Amino acid sequence: xxxxxxxxxxxxxxxxxxxxxxxxxxxxxxxxxxxxxxxxxxxxxxxxxxxxxxxxxxxxxxxxxxxxxxxxxxxxxxxxxxxxxxxxxxxxxxxxxxxxxxxxxxxxxxxxxxxxxxxxxxxxxxxxxxxxxxxxxxxxxxxxxxxxxxxxxxxxxxxxxxxxxxxxxxxxxxxxxxxxxxxxxxxxxxxxxxxxxxxxxxxxxxxxxxxxxxxxxxxxxxxxxxxxxxxxxxxxxxxxxxxxxxxxxxxxxxxxxxxxxxxxxxxxxxxxxxxxxxxxxxxxxxxxxxxxxxxxxxxxxxxxxxxxxxxxxxxxxxxxxxxxxxxxxxxxxxxxxxxxxxxxxxxxxxxxxxxxxxxxxxxxxxxxxxxxxxxxxxxxxxxxxxxxxxxxxxxxxxxxxxxxxxxxxxxxxx
Ligand code: FES
Ligand SMILES: [Fe+2]
Numbered sequence: 001x002x003x004x005x006x007x008x009x010x011x012x013x014x015x016x017x018x019x020x021x022x023x024x025x026x027x028x029x030x031x032x033x034x035x036x037x038x039x040x041x042x043x044x045x046x047x048x049x050x051x052x053x054x055x056x057x058x059x060x061x062x063x064x065x066x067x068x069x070x071x072x073x074x075x076x077x078x079x080x081x082x083x084x085x086x087x088x089x090x091x092x093x094x095x096x097x098x099x100x101x102x103x104x105x106x107x108x109x110x111x112x113x114x115x116x117x118x119x120x121x122x123x124x125x126x127x128x129x130x131x132x133x134x135x136x137x138x139x140x141x142x143x144x145x146x147x148x149x150x151x152x153x154x155x156x157x158x159x160x161x162x163x164x165x166x167x168x169x170x171x172x173x174x175x176x177x178x179x180x181x182x183x184x185x186x187x188x189x190x191x192x193x194x195x196x197x198x199x200x201x202x203x204x205x206x207x208x209x210x211x212x213x214x215x216x217x218x219x220x221x222x223x224x225x226x227x228x229x230x231x232x233x234x235x236x237x238x239x240x241x242x243x244x245x246x247x248x249x250x251x252x253x254x255x256x257x258x259x260x261x262x263x264x265x266x267x268x269x270x271x272x273x274x275x276x277x278x279x280x281x282x283x284x285x286x287x288x289x290x291x292x293x294x295x296x297x298x299x300x301x302x303x304x305x306x307x308x309x310x311x312x313x314x315x316x317x318x319x320x321x322x323x324x325x326x327x328x329x330x331x332x333x334x335x336x337x338x339x340x341x342x343x344x345x346x347x348x349x350x351x352x353x354x355x356x357x358x359x360x361x362x363x364x365x366x367x368x369x370x371x372x373x374x375x376x377x378x379x380x381x382x383x384x385x386x387x388x389x390x391x392x393x394x395x396x397x398x399x400x401x402x403x404x405x406x407x408x409x410x411x412x413x414x
Contacts, residue, residue, distance in 0.1 A: 002180040005406065006274040007266060009235055009244070012408070014262050016246030022231040023408060024371040031380050033364045036202050036356065041387070042309035045203075048387045049283050050075040050305060052394060054153075054160040054171045056285045057081055057091065059300055059317050061157065061192045067111055067124060071104040075305060077163045078102050079150070080113075082124050091152035091161035092126050097145040122147055155179035157187025158281075158300075169394050175281075176238035176402040182279060184271055185287070185298060186321070193297070193318045194337050198345045201352035203284070203305040203312040204383065209348040210278060210286035210301065211375030213243060219351060223343045232277070234374040235408055238401030239382035241375050244277030251276070251291065272296055280375075282382060292336020294329040296321040299340050310356050314349075316340065 016022055035041060058070055058081055068083045071094050078094035080103060094102045096115040103113045103122060112129060114121045119132035126147035131137055152161040153171040156179045160171050172179075200206040209215065213232040216224060232243040248262040250273035261269055272289055279287040284303040291297060300317040318337040324330040358364075369376040389397055 002184060003274070005181060006184060007269070009233075009242070010261065010269060010274055013233060013244055013246045014248040016233060017248045018262070022246050022372065023233045023374070025369075025374040025377055026371070028371060029369045029377045029380075030366040031369065033359050033362075033367050035380070035383075036205055036359050036367075037309060037362075039309045042202075042305065044387050045383065046075045046305055048389070049383065051077070051163050052167065052169065052391070053283060053386070054151075054162050054169075054174045055283075056158050056281055056300075056302060057161050058159045059157060059190075059192060059319055060089075060154055060159060060188055061190050061319060062107075062195075062317070063089065063159070065109070067109045068107070069104055069110060069113075069124075070107045071102065074163060079161065079163065080104050080147070081152075081159060081161070082126075084125060089152055089154050089159050090124075090126065091150040091159075093148040093150065093165075095148070096120055096122075097128060097147065098131070103147070156182035156185065157190065158182070158285075168391070169398065173395060173398045173402060174238075176240060176398060177405070178237040178240040178281070181237075181242075182281075182287070184275055186271075187298075187319060190298075190319045190321055191323050193293070193320045193323070193333050195315060195317045196337075196341060198314045198316065198341070198349060199306065200303070200312040200314055200345075200349040201356040202310055203303055204380075205352040205356050206303055206312045206314065206349060207280075207284065207286075207379065208376050209352060210280055211241065211243065211379055212373055213245065214370070214373055219347050220343060223339070223347060231372065232375070233408075234378065235406055236378050237406055238398060239282035239378070239386075240280060241282075241378060242277055242279045243375055255291070280379075282379070290318075290336050290340070292339075293320060293324045293333025294326075295324070295333075297333065297336065299337070301344070310353075310360070314344070316344065 063083045066083050066085045070081045072079050080092045080094035082090050084090055096103050098118060098120050101115055101117040103115055112121055112123055121129045123129050128142045128145045148165055150161045150163055151167055214230050217226045217228045217230050229245045231246055233246050235242045248260055249258045250261055252259050286301045287298055289298050297320045302315045304313050306312045324333050
């Protein structure tokens with residue numbers, strides 16, 4: 001079913017590519033420039049979007065085995081991800097139930113966690129195993145003092161959690177069926193090659209750049225080249241969007257050779273041709289395929305708002321279908337990933353920071369998203385809609401989006 005949907009999109013991309021056309025949004029849209037600079041709105045976005053929606057906290061391959069853990073701070077919330085003995089993932093509040101000290105730092109492998117302050121010990125399942133000097137501490141109900149859990153689910157080889165212990169939104173509803181398509185990458189069986197963290201501009205300024213091919217031949221002329229395409233068709237499942245270049249061509253796996261999909265039988269279309277383009281997971285992830293290192297690779301960019309309205313933090317994960325087999329392949333994968341740092345930090349985010357500083361002047365009332373920039377239009381509509389939505393409205397909003405399936409044309413403004 002999901003493969004049929006991928007074929008459908010590919011057919012449409014080929015047809016548009018042949019005709020030299022793209023799907024256009026109905027109109028040019030104006031967004032108040034203050035949406036990028038208003039500190040009050042920024043706080044609302046963190047509370048209403050990042051603390052209420054599922055976030056992609058790790059690719060599964062970062063935590064491959066039972067006991068693997070990762071401690072992280074996500075929009076101010078200390079989180080501890082732990083791969084459980086049965087292989088499932090759990091997300092805990094990374095705070096000791098004694099006095100709140102974070103239990104773990106960084107990443108590693110452990111069967112239990114001992115708090116570094118007074119020595120209380122917790123199991124990988126979050127249960128309180130023992131308190132230090134219990135004869136002196138006094139009687140407490142250990143069962144009631146286990147680590148607090150967040151809703152957590154692994155889909156398409158990615159770990160999602162909602163940083164709201166009482167959330168009534170289901171992770172599956174919020175994904176709107178999009179994970180069935182992402183599943184075709186096969187990330188569950190991939191490996192994590194390298195990762196790094198970059199600082200960027202306002203999170204929406206940064207995210208806009210993942211939702212737009214319009215800038216590619218201009219901003220990235222020095223890296224990707226100025227003859228790069230600037231057109232994209234947009235496919236949306238609720239707020240999650242894929243962008244792909246309308247073309248009958250695709251890159252052949254593991255080489256720079258281009259193949260003509262229109263000259264092939266559909267059954268022979270390779271899966272990476274079906275997955276080309278950029279796949280964003282609202283509100284903060286972008287996935288794109290690369291080939292350096294002798295195997296299929298993907299850069300998964302995970303973006304979080306920073307401490308102020310003008311800052312964001314992005315972790316780039318370079319994941320690969322299989323580990324490089326030789327020094328030359330390792331070097332190739334490393335060079336590919338280094339290139340992507342140059343592109344994103346040196347071009348996208350450096351521009352975003354300049355753009356943000358200029359917007360902070362308050363001299364401009366609106367910014368524009370053209371008919372060819374549907375990705376940004378849909379993104380900003382959803383941000384606006386979610387910032388306004390009450391907790392009670394949230395599940396129905398996503399269930400309605402999931403029920404309407406893939407949107408290839410821009411939905412009417414809310
Ligand atoms: S805060 Fe953890 S043992 Fe005291
Ligand atoms: Fe870019």
